Amino acid sequence: MNVRVKLFAILRERAGTSAVTRELADGSTVADLWRELQKDYPKLDVPGIRMLYAVNQNYVNLDQPLKDQDEVVFIPPVSGG
Amino acid sequence: MFCVTQQPIDLQKLVDYVTDPEAGAIATFIGTTRNNNEGRKVIALDYEAYPEMAEKELARIGAAAAKSWPICRMAILHRLGPVQIGEASVVIAVSSAHRDAAFAASRFAIEEIKKTVPIWKKEVFEGGEVWIGTQTGQPLPDHLKQG
Numbered sequence A: 001m002n003v004r005v006k007l008f009a010i011l012r013e014r015a016g017t018s019a020v021t022r023e024l025a026d027g028s029t030v031a032d033l034w035r036e037l038q039k040d041y042p043k044l045d046v047p048g049i050r051m052l053y054a055v056n057q058n059y060v061n062l063d064q065p066l067k068d069q070d071e072v073v074f075i076p077p078v079s080g081g
Numbered sequence B: 001m002f003c004v005t006q007q008p009i010d011l012q013k014l015v016d017y018v019t020d021p022e023a024g025a026i027a028t029f030i031g032t033t034r035n036n037n038e039g040r041k042v043i044a045l046d047y048e049a050y051p052e053m054a055e056k057e058l059a060r061i062g063a064a065a066a067k068s069w070p071i072c073r074m075a076i077l078h079r080l081g082p083v084q085i086g087e088a089s090v091v092i093a094v095s096s097a098h099r100d101a102a103f104a105a106s107r108f109a110i111e112e113i114k115k116t117v118p119i120w121k122k123e124v125f126e127g128g129e130v131w132i133g134t135q136t137g138q139p140l141p142d143h144l145k146q147g
Helices: A009-015 A030-040 B011-018 B051-068 B099-116
Strands: A002-006 A019-023 A052-055 A058-060 A071-075 B002-005 B025-032 B040-049 B071-079 B081-084 B088-096 B119-125 B128-131
Touching: A002 A030, A009 B119, A019 A030, A030 A071, B002 B051, B011 B025, B011 B071, B011 B088, B025 B099, B040 B071, B051 B071, B051 B099, B071 B099, B088 B099
Parallel strands: A002 A071, B002 B071
Antiparallel strands: A002 A019, A052 A058, A052 A071, B025 B088, B040 B081, B040 B119, B071 B088, B119 B128
């Protein structure tokens, strides 16, 4: 399956891109995707960063299974307002 | 009205939006760019968002406020892109029959915005720039905590 990843803020800067499409094995989770992305973009690993995770604009946990065409966003610490 | 915008925020438009014949009170909160932070001299803040989800979260905050307090109308507008010293980055406007609800809902909204809305600010200061929040991480919002 293919998932669409959007990157923002510090993750966007470190990866050097704001959008990535990634092929994953069926049954992969958000955690699996993160591991794969860190291999593709080693600078994505920000030590100590605590993130939130969103799939199709809903907050989910790391163990959320993914489906084909899901939009996944790794959300670094927010600082709106 | 729960939106993000690239344009400067027109406060009067938001006040007009929440004005209601049933309301005896309108409370507004404006977040502005401050010229200093943690000993650094700030030049500007630059806001970035996951826009569709940011608007969805702002609307969720509005719905939560309406559930908790007897408010009439509410609007939140968050600006994106560069925001200079003294300019507004976010405006919240709430109307209610009596002032307690308007005050409480506006306070609630700004606290929630800072926890869950996928918007990030980059501080441009004399000597560099830094994404605010990255260094310290963030606590999980209550509605996502398990157990």
